[in-house]
Amino acid sequence: MPTRVLIADDQAMVRAGFRLILEGEPDIEVVGEAADGDQAVRLARELRPDVTLMDIRMPGVDGLRATELLAGSGVADPLHVVMVTTFGLDENVHAALRAGACGFLLKDAGPNLLIEAVHAAAHGEALVSPAITTRLLAHYARRDPRNVPQPATPLTPRELDVVKAVARGETNDEICRSLVVSLPTVKTHIGAVKRKLGARNRTEIAIWAWESGLAR
Amino acid sequence: MPTRVLIADDQAMVRAGFRLILEGEPDIEVVGEAADGDQAVRLARELRPDVTLMDIRMPGVDGLRATELLAGSGVADPLHVVMVTTFGLDENVHAALRAGACGFLLKDAGPNLLIEAVHAAAHGEALVSPAITTRLLAHYARRDPRNVPQPATPLTPRELDVVKAVARGETNDEICRSLVVSLPTVKTHIGAVKRKLGARNRTEIAIWAWESGLAR
DNA sequence: CGCTGTCTCGTACCCAGGTACGAACTCTCG
């Protein structure tokens, strides 16, 4: 059975273009079109498409809000919305993800990516425009735990325990209770960790834990 | 002028498949094939392709190492390597990005994505397989600063300054010097911040700063 | 004008955090 797609965009020409591209595919079927967010939500509830192509900028209820509404109302569960927009502003990407979108395309992406994005979304996977992916990767790489300096002598298991506790903001007293040891023991461990990491206080230990991906 | 592509994969069938797919495109030209990492590096230096499709698993020098070598030797500047692999293990993605890769494809991706990935890489952009993108996005969304509870009463500019300093691991003494105020002032501000954030100590302030995206 | 909020500084006190020893016990490993 084909993937059923709903197209939501305020420009009729864009909708027609999308429909033309998608209907060239045998396993994709366009089941409806919406011209604004309100209509998109209503049609999604009625038609239950597998995938919704949603423009961000639309009159009245915009694409982000519409996606939030769909996510909130339990329709389309799980939600397979591919956001489509002309500009790839970071805030939009953030907002789209938060709204539960599954994919993010720029309109200059070309037909192939559109088709692939629909296929991916149908499986619950996500395809993101290359231009945006580049920034996403930069974001990912910058926070690469491997870029964080590792201690010369590795931390022992017990020391890792106290580091995690410190990174949760626990006091020494809380740590000694959660690890079921005495207070001097906690202090000993923290002292060792400080020496190994070159940290000057517990806050620097917490920072290291976050940067290195220990705390999450 | 067409995009010149080098294919590096130890399996002849895979290379032939890639070549077939890519040569169907008018603006893509396959200029060479390599069967291992060593050969890939030598050919890349010699042929100067616009884009290199690089398998991760290859005998001898693997794709990751080869990419590192290319990045280090100044060849292909900027580096346009699309990693190709059968499995999308997180560590591979991480390592590939660190090595300077520009794109990451699973071999089950289909011809369209391969072509689009080459086009994207030629422009310095990145295309990532949907299956991997999904995890990448989860990573991105989980650290969304908007998910962090914001204080009821907003922090004043000066308070934000001390929060940032705390999140850098500075002591009160260092803060009062870097902000050019007295020590009691710093303590006053930190006290106010603690009340507003509901933090019990400076470490929790630092944690909040990292979660909310203030500290980077 | 007086009110309010912010930023600033001071003094005094308390305690959690950090340092510096020493010393058991339990492992593993050569």
Next chain:
DNA sequence: CGAGAGTTCGTACCTGGGTACGAGACAGCG
């Protein structure tokens, strides 16, 4: 078995962090 590493605990001491006051200077605002 002896050596070393890791974990545990103790005691003593000092400093930095945190709290509780009060108060002056300055800005914007009704």
